Amino acid sequence: xxxxxxxxxxxxxxxxxxxxxxxxxxxxxxxxxxxxxxxxxxxxxxxxxxxxxxxxxxxxxxxxxxxxxxxxxxxxxxxxxxxxxxxxxxxxxxxxxxxxxxxxxxxxxxxxxxxxxxxxxxxxxxxxxxxxxxxxxxxxxxxxxxxxxxxxxxxxxxxxxxxxxxxxxxxxxxxxxxxxxxxxxxxxxxxxxxxxxxxxxxxxxxxxxxxxxxxxxxxxxxxxxxxxxxxxx
Amino acid sequence: xxxxxxxxxxxxxxxxxxxxxxxxxxxxxxxxxxxxxxxxxxxxxxxxxxxxxxxxxxxxxxxxxxxxxxxxxxxxxxxxxxxxxxxxxxxxxxxxxxxxxxxxxxxxxxxxxxxxxxxxxxxxxxxxxxxxxxxxxxxxxxxxxxxxxxxxxxxxxxxxxxxxxxxxxxxxxxxxxxxxxxxxxxxxxxxxxxxxxxxxxxxxxxxxxxxxxxxxxxxxxxxxxxxxxxxxx
DNA sequence: CGGGCAATTGAAGTAGATCAAGCCCAGTGG
DNA sequence: CCACTGGGCTTGATCTACTTCAATTGCCCG
Numbered sequence: 027x028x029x030x031x032x033x034x035x036x037x038x039x040x041x042x043x044x045x046x047x048x049x050x051x052x053x054x055x056x057x058x059x060x061x062x063x064x065x066x067x068x069x070x071x072x073x074x075x076x077x078x079x080x081x082x083x084x085x086x087x088x089x090x091x092x093x094x095x096x097x098x099x100x101x102x103x104x105x106x107x108x109x110x111x112x113x114x115x116x117x118x119x120x121x122x123x124x125x126x127x128x129x130x131x132x133x134x135x136x137x138x139x140x141x142x143x144x145x146x147x148x149x150x151x152x153x154x155x156x157x158x159x160x161x162x163x164x165x166x167x168x169x170x171x172x173x174x175x176x177x178x179x180x181x182x183x184x185x186x187x188x189x190x191x192x193x194x195x196x197x198x199x200x201x202x203x204x205x206x207x208x209x210x211x212x213x214x215x216x217x218x219x220x221x222x223x224x225x226x227x228x229x230x231x232x233x234x235x236x237x238x239x240x241x242x243x244x245x246x247x248x249x250x251x252x253x254x255x256x257x258x259x
Numbered sequence: 260x261x262x263x264x265x266x267x268x269x270x271x272x273x274x275x276x277x278x279x280x281x282x283x284x285x286x287x288x289x290x291x292x293x294x295x296x297x298x299x300x301x302x303x304x305x306x307x308x309x310x311x312x313x314x315x316x317x318x319x320x321x322x323x324x325x326x327x328x329x330x331x332x333x334x335x336x337x338x339x340x341x342x343x344x345x346x347x348x349x350x351x352x353x354x355x356x357x358x359x360x361x362x363x364x365x366x367x368x369x370x371x372x373x374x375x376x377x378x379x380x381x382x383x384x385x386x387x388x389x390x391x392x393x394x395x396x397x398x399x400x401x402x403x404x405x406x407x408x409x410x411x412x413x414x415x416x417x418x419x420x421x422x423x424x425x426x427x428x429x430x431x432x433x434x435x436x437x438x439x440x441x442x443x444x445x446x447x448x449x450x451x452x453x454x455x456x457x458x459x460x461x462x463x464x465x466x467x468x469x470x471x472x473x474x475x476x477x478x479x480x481x482x483x484x485x486x487x488x489x490x491x492x
Numbered sequence: 493c494g495g496g497c498a499a500t501t502g503a504a505g506t507a508g509a510t511c512a513a514g515c516c517c518a519g520t521g522g
Numbered sequence: 523c524c525a526c527t528g529g530g531c532t533t534g535a536t537c538t539a540c541t542t543c544a545a546t547t548g549c550c551c552g
Contacts, residue, residue, distance in 0.1 A: 090403055093490070098403045112392045121396055148381070155388040159345045162391055163354055165398040170323055170331045172405050173449025177508065207530065216406025221508060223532060239517070239530060257326065410540070441499065451541060456499060472498060472549060 039080055039106040040157050044149040053143055053150075057135040062086075062126040068110075071123050075113035078140045081105055084130020085192070085204040089213070090122040099213040101161075102127070102204070104191055112158050114140070128204050172216055180215040181225050182254035185235075189244055198236060199245035207240055272313055272339040273390055277382040286376055286383075290368040295319075295359040301343075304356050308346035311373045314338055317363020318425070318437040322446070323355040332446040334394075335360075335437070337424055345391050347373070361437050405449055413448040414458050415487035418468075422477055431469060432478035440473055 042050050059082070062068060068079065071091060086103040100122055103109045113120050114137040135143070144151040171180055185202075193200040208222040215222070226242075229235040234250055236243040244250055275283050292315070295301060301312065304324060319336040333355055336342045346353050347370040368376070377384040404413055418435075426433040441455040448455070459475075462468040467483055469476040477483055 092403055092407055096407050098406060100399060112395060116389055116392045121399060156349060158391045158395055159349045162345060162395050166333060166354060169402055170325055173331060174325055174329050
């Protein structure tokens with residue numbers, strides 16, 4: 027089965043925004059597009075980083091597992107975002123697993139091909155550096171939060187971030203457009219599913235959110251932001 | 260007073276390792292070398308990122324201050340490392356302060372000049388992307404630690420990292436070669452100076468470390484690593 | 493020699509982890 | 523169609539590693 031190759035599919039993809047349509051087509055042809063069934067692991071922590079990926083549709087979770095058996099959710103990838111690229115370009119093993127959380131579509135390139143493309147289109151190299159920079163800043167921010175803020179505040183910030191990344195307006199409010207568990211939230215905030223559960227229950231009570239099994243709707247964003255940033259921001 | 264411009268001074272500097280001596284000289288000439296008295300602030304959080312820096316000698320602390328008044332020590336920079344570069348290249352304000360913790364020497368370039376240099380020597384661009392990647396991975400690691408490990412373990416890891424970055428062999432053991440306070444350690448581990456003080460006291464007791472005012476010597480590295488990584492690694 | 497930054501150390505309080513028990517609901521297969 | 527099963531969620535009770543508060547000491551530099 028062949029998926030159609032539409033250069034427009036890459037509109038908004040961070041890696042390709044700076045390229046013209048013709049160039050995009052060349053880049054597309056050098057890669058492989060494939061469907062990913064929900065739950066499918068795209069690469070595993072420790073695998074040699076030999077491929078660069080960009081998500082075209084769906085949602086992918088990047089999870090790091092720690093020696094003690096615990097996991098950390100590093101981030102969720104949305105359409106247009108690349109992943110696995112930094113590791114590949116640095117010839118390092120992947121530092122985390124990548125798992126499709128819903129049925130998704132991605133395109134991927136062997137790192138050798140990507141290097142060739144980057145030589146030909148320096149914009150690609152610059153974009154990928156910028157993307158690394160953005161993530162560096164984001165992590166720095168999260169590091170500061172994690173060491174200074176209380177759990178509720180961290181959960182609020184995390185949910186607010188998810189709203190920005192994956193919020194879909196509904197009549198009820200803004201819904202996170204992919205299934206997310208309390209456990210996920212716990213692993214993103216350095217907490218436990220128990221505490222997350224209690225927190226969400228309390229928020230539901232107050233009408234801030236409406237959460238259910240794998241589903242999260244923010245009904246009063248202003249209140250959430252208030253919790254995330256008490257003395258305003 | 261003119262500091263002499265010795266291309267060899269840049270040996271081991273991550274940004275320049277890939278360049279020949281002639282090219283290095285060109286790069287050097289485009290920048291400004293200056294001494295930094297201990298305590299001197301090189302740039303401040305929020306300043307427009309208009310300069311790229313590389314430390315030639317000494318030690319620089321990168322500190323983020325949070326809205327609530329607290330601070331996070333993001334990292335310490337040693338000779339050869341660059342700083343402020345990612346922000347500058349992305350046209351973002353600096354996300355943190357940079358402060359010289361001992362008398363130091365740095366070289367810095369206006370970001371416009373650095374962009375020109377990077378076009379001329381693509382290696383510079385690639386190196387700086389790689390450097391961002393390394394730091395990205397390091398932060399990911401720290402994020403995982405911070406959310407999962409107990410304070411003592413985090414302090415141990417942090418000290419172990421400092422030993423790697425700034426350890427100097429002495430007859431007593433390995434000494435961190437710049438002045439560091441309990442407060443610094445607390446801000447690096449997301450803890451308080453009280454807890455750090457108690458922890459170091461306990462370690463001193465056991466002969467793991469020998470700490471005093473702004474000074475830290477690791478006497479039994481194997482024990483420290485044991486604490487940092489209980490079930491081996 | 494004195495002023496202030498760094499560090500120590502005790503005592504008390506608490507956020508949130510951990511332990512424990514049970515419930516709810518979406519699939520699955522008979 | 524209904525019973526079963528297991529993953530996801532809730533909620534109470536207890537426990538504890540840290541923070542916070544408070545006081546004191548000691549070191550270094552001017």
